[in-house]
Amino acid sequence: MKSAVNCKIIEILNLSDNQLIKLSRNNVLSLSIEEMREIQKYFEKLKINPTDIEIETIAQAWSEHCKHKTLTGIIEYTEYADVQTKRTYNNLLKETIFKATVELNKKWCLSVFKDNAGVIEFDSKNGVAFKVETHNHPSALEPYGGSATGIGGAIRDILGVGLGAKPLANTDVFCFGDPNTKAYKIPEGMHHPKRIAKSVVSGVRDYGNRMGIPTVNGAVYFDDGYMANPLVYCGTMGIIPKNKIEKKVNSEDLILVVGGRTGRDGIHGATFSSIQLDQESDVSAVQIGNPIIEKKVLDAMLKARDLNLYRAVTDCGAGGLSSAVGELGEKTGVVVYLDKVPLKYSGLSPWEIWISEAQERMVFVVPPKNKNRIVEIFEKENVEAVFIGKFTRDKKLTLKYNNDVIASMDMEFLHNGVPKPTRYAVYKIKEEKLQKPVKMSVGEISKALKALLSDLNICSKEWIIRQYDHEVQGQTVVKPLQGNNIGISGPGDAAVIFPYTVIKGTKKGIVLSNGLNPQYGKINTYKMAASVIEESLRNAAAVGADIEKVAVLDNFCWGNPNKPEILGSLVRAANACYDMSKAFDIPFISGKDSLNNEYSIGGKKYSIPPALLISAVGVIEDVSKTVTMPLKNKDNKIFLIGITRNELGGSVFAKINNIKDGVVPDVYPKESKDIMKKIYRAINKNLIESCHDCSEGGFAVAVSEMAFAAGKGVVINTDAVKTEDVSMSPAEILFSESNGRFIVEVKHKNEFKFQEIFKGAVFAEVGYVGDNENIVFESKKNKIKVKENAENLLKIWQSTLNW
Amino acid sequence: MFKIEILMKKGYKNSHGEHILSDICGIGIKNITKVEYSPLYVIDGDISSVETETIAAELLSDKITETYTVNSCSQTNCGQSLPSKPAINNSMNCIVEVWYKKGVTDTVSGSVVKAVKDLGISKKIEVKTGHKYYLHGKISQTILNKIVIKLLANTLIQEYKIK
Numbered sequence: 001m002k003s004a005v006n007c008k009i010i011e012i013l014n015l016s017d018n019q020l021i022k023l024s025r026n027n028v029l030s031l032s033i034e035e036m037r038e039i040q041k042y043f044e045k046l047k048i049n050p051t052d053i054e055i056e057t058i059a060q061a062w063s064e065h066c067k068h069k070t071l072t073g074i075i076e077y078t079e080y081a082d083v084q085t086k087r088t089y090n091n092l093l094k095e096t097i098f099k100a101t102v103e104l105n106k107k108w109c110l111s112v113f114k115d116n117a118g119v120i121e122f123d124s125k126n127g128v129a130f131k132v133e134t135h136n137h138p139s140a141l142e143p144y145g146g147s148a149t150g151i152g153g154a155i156r157d158i159l160g161v162g163l164g165a166k167p168l169a170n171t172d173v174f175c176f177g178d179p180n181t182k183a184y185k186i187p188e189g190m191h192h193p194k195r196i197a198k199s200v201v202s203g204v205r206d207y208g209n210r211m212g213i214p215t216v217n218g219a220v221y222f223d224d225g226y227m228a229n230p231l232v233y234c235g236t237m238g239i240i241p242k243n244k245i246e247k248k249v250n251s252e253d254l255i256l257v258v259g260g261r262t263g264r265d266g267i268h269g270a271t272f273s274s275i276q277l278d279q280e281s282d283v284s285a286v287q288i289g290n291p292i293i294e295k296k297v298l299d300a301m302l303k304a305r306d307l308n309l310y311r312a313v314t315d316c317g318a319g320g321l322s323s324a325v326g327e328l329g330e331k332t333g334v335v336v337y338l339d340k341v342p343l344k345y346s347g348l349s350p351w352e353i354w355i356s357e358a359q360e361r362m363v364f365v366v367p368p369k370n371k372n373r374i375v376e377i378f379e380k381e382n383v384e385a386v387f388i389g390k391f392t393r394d395k396k397l398t399l400k401y402n403n404d405v406i407a408s409m410d411m412e413f414l415h416n417g418v419p420k421p422t423r424y425a426v427y428k429i430k431e432e433k434l435q436k437p438v439k440m441s442v443g444e445i446s447k448a449l450k451a452l453l454s455d456l457n458i459c460s461k462e463w464i465i466r467q468y469d470h471e472v473q474g475q476t477v478v479k480p481l482q483g484n485n486i487g488i489s490g491p492g493d494a495a496v497i498f499p500y501t502v503i504k505g506t507k508k509g510i511v512l513s514n515g516l517n518p519q520y521g522k523i524n525t526y527k528m529a530a531s532v533i534e535e536s537l538r539n540a541a542a543v544g545a546d547i548e549k550v551a552v553l554d555n556f557c558w559g560n561p562n563k564p565e566i567l568g569s570l571v572r573a574a575n576a577c578y579d580m581s582k583a584f585d586i587p588f589i590s591g592k593d594s595l596n597n598e599y600s601i602g603g604k605k606y607s608i609p610p611a612l613l614i615s616a617v618g619v620i621e622d623v624s625k626t627v628t629m630p631l632k633n634k635d636n637k638i639f640l641i642g643i644t645r646n647e648l649g650g651s652v653f654a655k656i657n658n659i660k661d662g663v664v665p666d667v668y669p670k671e672s673k674d675i676m677k678k679i680y681r682a683i684n685k686n687l688i689e690s691c692h693d694c695s696e697g698g699f700a701v702a703v704s705e706m707a708f709a710a711g712k713g714v715v716i717n718t719d720a721v722k723t724e725d726v727s728m729s730p731a732e733i734l735f736s737e738s739n740g741r742f743i744v745e746v747k748h749k750n751e752f753k754f755q756e757i758f759k760g761a762v763f764a765e766v767g768y769v770g771d772n773e774n775i776v777f778e779s780k781k782n783k784i785k786v787k788e789n790a791e792n793l794l795k796i797w798q799s800t801l802n803w
Numbered sequence: 804m805f806k807i808e809i810l811m812k813k814g815y816k817n818s819h820g821e822h823i824l825s826d827i828c829g830i831g832i833k834n835i836t837k838v839e840y841s842p843l844y845v846i847d848g849d850i851s852s853v854e855t856e857t858i859a860a861e862l863l864s865d866k867i868t869e870t871y872t873v874n875s876c877s878q879t880n881c882g883q884s885l886p887s888k889p890a891i892n893n894s895m896n897c898i899v900e901v902w903y904k905k906g907v908t909d910t911v912s913g914s915v916v917k918a919v920k921d922l923g924i925s926k927k928i929e930v931k932t933g934h935k936y937y938l939h940g941k942i943s944q945t946i947l948n949k950i951v952i953k954l955l956a957n958t959l960i961q962e963y964k965i966k
Contacts, residue, residue: 142957183830183953192953194829265908286960288908344908358908382917803829 006349007406008052012040027052029059034419042413053351053399054407060319060355061326062418068093070561070595074422077571081429089571096574097554097588100581109551109587111245116314117161117238118589119245120551122619126503127242128510129165130617131157132173132235132553134594138266139203139232141286143196147172147203148289149266149359151234155211156315158238159298160362162245164305164313165238167298168475169497170208171512172218172234173613174200175557177227178456187601190228198803200232203289205467210291211298214476215468216495217512222456223519225609228599231557233613237512239502244305247312249365251332255325255389256310256364258378259297260290263344266320266357293360293383300381301362309374312365320356321388324363329391330415335398336389338406350401365391423561427568430523432649435661440731445777445786448735450796451656452697453704457519458652459800460491475499477509478543482628483709488794490629490709493542493693494616498623509623511550513539513616517696518609520650520664525569528650529576529612530667534739536616537584538693541676542742544626544683547586550618554591559607560598566607573612583669589617625684629692630709631745634771636689638714639754640699641675641763642741645724646732652696653735665739672740675761679742682757687750694741700734702743703767704775708794713770718779720766730779745769805855807844807863808872808935815868823936826954832946837939843900844915845876848928862918896940897947898966901956902933 015023020036023029031039039058043050060066075089089095101112110127111119117131135150151170158165177193186192191199197220208215213236266287304310316324321341325334338350344358366374371387378385392398397414399407440448452458465480478496483489494513500506515535521528537547554577559566581588597608620626648654649662682688690710694702699721707714718730728736746754770776773790811817820838827835844863846855852875859871903909912930919928936955938947947965956963 141959144957145960183949191957192830195826195953198826263908264906286907288910288960290908290910290913292910292914345906803825 007351007401009049010052010055011049012043013049015040027055029055030063031059032421034421035062038417038419042417051406053354054409056351056355057322057326057397057407057409058414060322061414063319064595065318066323067418068593069418069421070423070567071593073420075425075567075571076422077425077568079427079429092571092574096578097581097591100578101587101589103582104585104587106587108549109589110242111162112587112589115161116157117165118551118553119161119240120589120617120619122239122510123503123506123508125242127240127245128237128617128619129158129161129240130235130237130553130615131161131590132171132233132555132613132615133157133592134555134557135232135234136229136557136594136597138287139196139200139230140228143191143199143230144203145286145288147200147232147234148207149287150232151204151207152289152291152294152359153315153317154234154236155213155294156317156362158236159301160313160315162240162247163310164244164301165240166302166502167211167213167236167238168473168499168502168510169237169495169512170213170215170235171514171615172204172215173514173516174233175221175223175226175231175518175611177230178222178224181227187228193227196230200230201464201467204234207289207291209469209472211295212472214470214472216470216476216480216497217514219514219516220461220464221516221518223609228601229597229608231597231608231611233555235615237497237510237617239499249312249328249332249391250367251391251393252368253311253391254366254368254371254387255334255336255391256366256374256385257321257341257388258301258362258364258383258385260293260358260360261342261344261384262348262353262356262358262361264348264352264356265359267352267355287357287359289359296381296383297360297362300378300383304374304377309370309377310364310366314363316357316361316363318357320354320358321363322355326397326414328363328365329397330411333392333394333396333411334389335392335400338399338401340386340388342384342386350399350406354399423567424564425567425571426564427572432523432663433661434646434663435648435654435659438648438659438729438731440729442784442786445731445734445784446788448653448657448731449700449704449786449788450793452652452701452735453793453797454800455652455656456800458697458701460798461801462489462798463801463803473501475501477623478626478628483630484711488709488711490705492629493539494545496543496620496623496626507622507624509620509626511540511543511545511618511620515539515614516611518611519655521569521610521612523650524664525573525610526576527664527666529573530580531665531739532612532614533577533580533584534667534672535695536614537586537676538740538742540616540618541679542691542693543628544680545618545620546680547584547618547673547676550616551587551589553615554588555613555615556593557597557608557611558593558595559610561595563607569610573610580667580669584673625686627683627688627691629690629706631706631712631714631769632689632710634712634769636745636747636769637751637765638703638716638767638769639744639746639763640721640741640766641679641744641758641761642672643724643738643762644699644721644728644733644736644741645738646728647736647738648732651698651735651737653698665737667739675740675742678757678761682754685753687746687754687757689745689747691742691744694738694743696737698735698737699741699743700777704793706743707775708790708797711773711790713772713774713776713790714767715770715776716767716778718777719781720764722762722764730777730782730784734777804845804847804876805850805852806874806876807846807855807859809842809864810870810872811839812868812870823954827950830953832942832950834942835938835940839937841935843933843935845931845933846928849926850924850928854924858919858922858924862915862922896942897938899936899938899951899955899963900933901961901963902931904960904962907960
């Protein structure tokens with residue numbers, strides 16, 4: 001039955017363990033010995049050797065990228081603190097992040113963790129879909145193509161949620177190595193971090209701009225740990241009618257593949273992302289994007305969606321057709337005629353067609369009666385659309401090539417046959433010691449402030465932001481850079497989209513923000529995870545979001561999970577996600593993990609510093625109430641809300657001044673949630689003129705940004721700041737990165753009402769907007785007065801990253 | 804088979820070239836004084852030189868700021884022929900051409916094929932796109948290789964030729 005049309009029979013039945021491992025390695029299958037044995041057992045039962053395409057299909061379906069084997073597998077976790085504790089996780093994801101969402105059970109979460117993106121309610125008729133993905137390995141090899149296809153894939157996830165959402169905005173977050181690294185220090189075969197950074201930015205720019213989707217929010221983080229393994233997170237948010245959220249697949253429905261043609265691009269991308277990078281990484285794993293095709297697919301498919309011509313859709317991502325069709329047909333069974341798939345060039349073997357990750361392809365489930373109408377719509381937009389098979393009732397995956405059956409497997413085995421691995425995780429909780437008191441003179445504080453503002457992780461990212469079109473579609477109301485004019489601006493906390501062209505007559509907006517801080521994770525991944533969750537919420541709250549209507553996405557980028565310490569730090573972070581989700585009452589709606597971010601230089605292996613990106617999305621009742629961060633008018637009062645603690649651990653200040661000790665900022669959910677809710681109430685009553693959160697660089701950096709973004713001065717009395725520990729020095733007060741703090745500007749006439757709202761929270765009046773351009777920090781107690789010029793500080797902030 | 808090169812007219816800024824120059828300075832190489840960039844297209848198929856001229860003039864170049872050259876070439880020398888007139892300056896030291904490796908998706912070429920059809924030329928053609936860099940200044944072969952590998956070509960998906 002199994003004839004060889006460019007199709008080989010793979011001997012597996014009589015192989016020894018060693019030979020099985022060799023087979024997996026030689027064919028880039030990335031399957032473990034346990035998995036290979038399971039496959040052997042399956043085919044032993046059938047008494048037949050598999051074809052190459054069958055083996056490849058299993059490898060794709062069981063890849064870390066598609067199955068998330070580590071996070072859903074068994075983990076034996078041991079924690080060492082004062083006492084040793086042990087815990088077994090049967091499915092880390094289900095027992096932490098997902099569990100919190102289930103327990104919170106928010107009615108306004110319309111689709112969580114099951115589709116290509118998470119969906120929350122926008123209004124009575126529409127939902128907001130949001131998804132963030134990583135594209136790290138391809139971006140290390142071909143930064144331009146890798147990042148372009150990264151954003152292309154995130155957009156397709158939004159097109160492939162439910163029956164398709166209309167994309168409204170993109171976000172991007174990158175981690176790169178130090179761009180100032182001397183060229184000779186770059187390992188052989190790797191690109192220089194600056195080249196990676198420039199090309200990654202160009203890739204996202206060219207794809208996003210050509211798709212006509214604004215890139216509105218993001219972050220860039222520099223650390224040497226990402227030199228050979230950059231992190232590229234791309235996200236897309238879209239709007240979807242509530243009645244288009246559910247997918248359905250019926251037997252006899254047809255499979256329609258739409259968009260780009262299939263070539264040899266990105267073969268083994270899914271299995272490749274599950275292995276570590278080295279000099280000889282696979283060439284064909286590189287994908288090249290074509291935004292023009294994707295734009296046409298977008299336009300045509302939304303038309304077909306509104307005419308109800310299909311029952312389900314998904315995108316071809318990792319694993320290509322094999323994953324997309326395999327997942328759609330999981331419950332029914334499917335037969336695919338691979339010779340019908342349109343190709344870029346001839347000469348592809350059937351297995352290559354089946355698993356190719358050629359870009360810009362979507363798969364539709366079409367009832368037979370709509371066969372002609374749907375193709376007509378795609379043809380009108382010059383989009384290729386070809387039927388390649390149909391859904392059956394036999395619960396089997398059947399692949400044919402020129403009428404020969406070349407693969408026939410049970411869906412049950414393919415989707416649920418993967419053995420659960422058991423991994424071991426350990427974590428030693430490090431004791432964090434308070435640093436020696438930081439005593440600084442006026443000159444030293446000035447110097448530190450300037451060094452912070454020009455630090456790569458605080459400085460202006462204008463060079464990147466201005467390359468993106470953040471205005472296209474005309475709905476970006478709170479923008480990434482905020483200030484007086486194009487030359488004078490500061491960093492916005494979050495972006496707000498006002499989707500008035502899609503939803504006529506609406507007053508509502510959609511807020512997007514993020515939190516990321518790998519520096520904390522080097523000391524304590526629990527606090528890192530808690531901090532970035534809080535930061536993403538704080539950012540959203542700062543522009544006027546109601547955190548009762550905010551949901552978050554998780555994106556874990558970690559090193560090699562086979563190393564118990566690395567997996568242990570991941571378990572800690574996942575636990576922080578559960579704790580914070582419950583404490584803040586904030587559900588996770590979607591997420592993704594990219595593990596094995598490890599690379600080797602000269603035979604030595606390095607794992608990246610663990611990075612958890614939290615992306616928040618929320619619905620704002622009235623966009624006209626939102627606020628920005630630049631100061632507005634002289635004499636207005638400045639309040640610092642929240643307690644300043646002696647928390648310099650992992651801070652940018654500690655890094656610059658080489659301070660080894662210090663406590664990493666913790667999160668106090670009760671205190672901080674109460675403040676966020678009060679901020680929302682005050683903003684809604686128009687009592688706040690400007691608002692900015694304190695994050696990297698602390699209070700001094702945040703106040704300076706508010707001032708120079710407006711070309712204004714500010715006078716701050718550091719003695720007035722409410723601290724937990726009265727002995728904190730001015731430098732510690734100015735540069736501590738304690739979470740949960742906001743700086744707000746209030747008019748004199750609103751002061752009383754403002755104070756009423758904040759009763760019960762810790763806050764203090766700490767200064768006023770000056771009538772000249774001087775930024776002043778004064779402590780009478782310590783006889784210290786730092787005076788800097790706003791324009792001067794702005795220039796320092798702008799000049800670091802000005803390529 | 805024809806090779807089309809798009810050149811910037813005298814007096815207009817070659818901004819992509821300037822970007823490359825700043826990148827070269829950025830990796831610590833001082834001796835390059837100027838970089839000029841030209842996009843390249845090879846058009847293969849049953850097509851006349853008049854039609855190729857039309858494609859170059861109407862589709863591939865901007866009439867106000869750019870000019871073009873069209874050279875007939877064979878399979879063997881297409882990637883290698885030097886331009887008949889080197890652009891602008893005579894202190895130029897080397898030329899680098901960068902092309903996609905076989906099998907790598909060339910999205911621009913796809914767009915060109917479609918646009919040529921829209922121009923009313925219905926013959927079946929194949930298109931390859933490339934990049935050409937004129938580097939002015941005195942540098943050694945080693946430094947030149949460094950520039951090419953670090954900045955101009957990603958050898959994973961592209962191949963290059965140095966003149």
